[in-house]
Amino acid sequence: NAGVTQTPKFQVLKTGQSMTLQCAQDMNHEYMSWYRQDPGMGLRLIHYSVGAGITDQGEVPNGYNVSRSTTEDFPLRLLSAAPSQTSVYFCASSYSTKGLPYFGPGTRLTVT
Amino acid sequence: GQQLNQSPQSMFIQEGEDVSMNCTSSSIFNTWLWYKQDPGEGPVLLIALYKAGELTSNGRLTAQFGITRKDSFLNISASIPSDVGIYFCAGQGNTPLVFGKGTRLSVIA
Numbered sequence: 032n033a034g035v036t037q038t039p040k041f042q043v044l045k046t047g048q049s050m051t052l053q054c055a056q057d058m059n060h061e062y063m064s065w066y067r068q069d070p071g072m073g074l075r076l077i078h079y080s081v082g083a084g085i086t087d088q089g090e091v092p093n094g095y096n097v098s099r100s101t102t103e104d105f106p107l108r109l110l111s112a113a114p115s116q117t118s119v120y121f122c123a124s125s126y127s128t129k130g131l132p133y134f135g136p137g138t139r140l141t142v143t
Numbered sequence: 144g145q146q147l148n149q150s151p152q153s154m155f156i157q158e159g160e161d162v163s164m165n166c167t168s169s170s171i172f173n174t175w176l177w178y179k180q181d182p183g184e185g186p187v188l189l190i191a192l193y194k195a196g197e198l199t200s201n202g203r204l205t206a207q208f209g210i211t212r213k214d215s216f217l218n219i220s221a222s223i224p225s226d227v228g229i230y231f232c233a234g235q236g237n238t239p240l241v242f243g244k245g246t247r248l249s250v251i252a
Contacts, residue, residue, distance in 0.1 A: 035185075064239065073149075073231065073244035074186070089239060121185050131176065132240060134185035 033057050035135035037122050043141045044112040052107040052138050054122030062125045063105040064132070067091065067118040074121065080105055081128055112142045149232050149243030156222055157251050164246040165216040166232035174235040175208050175215040180245075181228050189230075190217070222250050 038053045056063065064079035066089075076089030080099040094116055096108040105124075109116060119139050123132040149166045156162055166175070174193055178186035190201050192208035192215060199206055205218045215234075219226055227250050232243040 066242075071152075071244060073147075074242040076239055076241075079239050128239070129174070129235065131188055131191055133188065134178075136185050137183075 035122055035124050035133055037120075037135035037138050039138060040136065041139050043143065044109075045143055046113060048112050048142075049108070049110050050112065052109075052120055052122075052140070054105045054107065054135060055103050056105075056124040056133075057103065058124065058126075058133070059102060060124035060126055060130070060133075061102065062128050062130060062132075063099065064089070064123050065095070065097065065105070065107045066121045066123065067116075068121060068137075069118050077107065077120075109140075112140075114142045116140065117142045147232060147234055147241055147243040149246055151246055152244070153247040153249070155249045155251060158222060158224060160222055162219040162222055162226070162248060163216060164230060164232075164248075165214060166234070166243045167214040168234055168241075169213070170234070170236060171212040172234035172236045173212075175206070176233040176235070176240070177204075177206050177215070177217045178231045178233065179228050180231065186231055219248075222248075224250050224252055226250055 035056045061082045065077040066074040075091045078097040080086045086097050121137050122135045125132040177189045180186045190206040195212045197208040203220045229245040231245045233240045
């Protein structure tokens with residue numbers, strides 16, 4: 032049982048490049064979410080999903096896309112990276128919207 | 144959106160001292176959670192609180208769900224060097240989890 036896994040652990044992008052941050056969980060959790068963490072800002076919700084095929088926007092969704100084709104995977108896509116997206120990204124999952132979220136180890140992204 | 148005010152922002156304490164931090168909100172929450180984050184790692188759940196007035200312990204950690212459902216505190220007793228990290232509160236109501244900005248704890252041996 033690996034829990035919540037994220038890849039890559041580190042990534043450097045140039046402005047305008049696109050990439051996908053991967054998140055997977057093997058706990059059969061329905062609820063998955065993406066947060067970004069910036070110094071002094073805590074964790075801010077980007078997008079979330081209450082189940083396969085259903086996604087919704089969080090507090091800071093602009094510049095990011097998500098999809099949820101399976102229960103296990105919840106990738107986060109940056110279509111055209113900007114320096115303002117330099118951050119640490121965390122994926123989390125829980126049994127339901129009321130469940131206890133468990134976090135992955137994070138992806139540290141730098142956009143130059 | 145909902146905001147959580149977490150204080151203090153940072154603390155420097157001597158090993159063996161007790162620590163207290165708290166979170167307040169303008170909104171009512173049904174669940175309060177406390178997480179700890181070590182450098183380079185994701186947040187790890189410490190304590191979950193589900194009922195107003197609830198007091199829950201996990202080893203040297205004690206947390207309480209405020210009676211008004213708008214606040215929570217976390218106490219750490221007899222701090223040790225491995226308590227160093229960032230502590231986050233999080234509240235859950237009818238919307239997705241909202242996080243405080245964290246309390247950075249430094250322990251001086």
